[in-house]
Amino acid sequence: xxxxxxxxxxxxxxxxxxxxxxxxxxxxxxxxxxxxxxxxxxxxxxxxxxxxxxxxxxxxxxxxxxxxxxxxxxxxxxxxxxxxxxxxxxxxxxxxxxxxxxxxxxxxxxxxxxx
Amino acid sequence: xxxxxxxxxxxxxxxxxxxxxxxxxxxxxxxxxxxxxxxxxxxxxxxxxxxxxxxxxxxxxxxxxxxxxxxxxxxxxxxxxxxxxxxxxxxxxxxxxxxxxxxxxxxxxxxx
Numbered sequence: 001x002x003x004x005x006x007x008x009x010x011x012x013x014x015x016x017x018x019x020x021x022x023x024x025x026x027x028x029x030x031x032x033x034x035x036x037x038x039x040x041x042x043x044x045x046x047x048x049x050x051x052x053x054x055x056x057x058x059x060x061x062x063x064x065x066x067x068x069x070x071x072x073x074x075x076x077x078x079x080x081x082x083x084x085x086x087x088x089x090x091x092x093x094x095x096x097x098x099x100x101x102x103x104x105x106x107x108x109x110x111x112x113x114x115x
Numbered sequence: 116x117x118x119x120x121x122x123x124x125x126x127x128x129x130x131x132x133x134x135x136x137x138x139x140x141x142x143x144x145x146x147x148x149x150x151x152x153x154x155x156x157x158x159x160x161x162x163x164x165x166x167x168x169x170x171x172x173x174x175x176x177x178x179x180x181x182x183x184x185x186x187x188x189x190x191x192x193x194x195x196x197x198x199x200x201x202x203x204x205x206x207x208x209x210x211x212x213x214x215x216x217x218x219x220x221x222x223x224x225x226x227x
Contacts, residue, residue, distance in 0.1 A: 045214065091158070106158045106159070108156050
């Protein structure tokens with residue numbers, strides 16, 4: 001079975017540029033999560049969706065960050081304009097809705113470097 | 116602040132030895148999960164234990180949960196070099212079955 005697919009795997013861009021990260025969740029999963037991982041702050045939940053609807057975006061650091069899920073098989077996380085402090089590994093994860101306590105399945109992440 | 120905190124931050128053992136990692140958390144939970152992360156990869160789910168369970172096994176993994184002490188432990192028996200990775204605990208809050216808060220992780224090195 002295909003897992004969570006993220007693209008690109010690596011992104012290097014200059015400060016001020018727009019960055020778009022993409023995620024394809026596992027088919028049949030109703031929940032999609034975006035995380036950011038840094039050495040200083042660990043793994044932080046940015047936003048999550050249920051059935052394509054954003055449920056909790058309290059972890060989004062500021063207005064420069066936005067996320068969308070136009071359909072069940074695709075989500076984007078956009079940073080505009082990007083800043084050096086946004087450099088991190090960004091993970092997408094998905095899970096099913098068969099009751100509570102479901103494990104999350106992670107992609108291999110996008111390593112983002114803002115110069 | 117993060118919900119879960121792992122202890123120790125780093126652990127180095129010889130292949131064949133057992134590895135024990137601990138996790139403490141602060142608020143009431145409905146489940147606790149352990150994940151593994153290999154270098155440069157995403158997190159992989161290992162095991163989930165519900166708040167009404169005290170112990171769970173999966174292959175060479177044994178997880179315990181003590182809700183009175185708000186702590187959990189992950190034991191890996193007969194470790195292998197391939198177990199080298201970072202291990203994270205993640206807690207599911209009582210008011211949200213789907214939102215997980217991850218700890219800072221334990222970096223495990225298993226020397227061949």
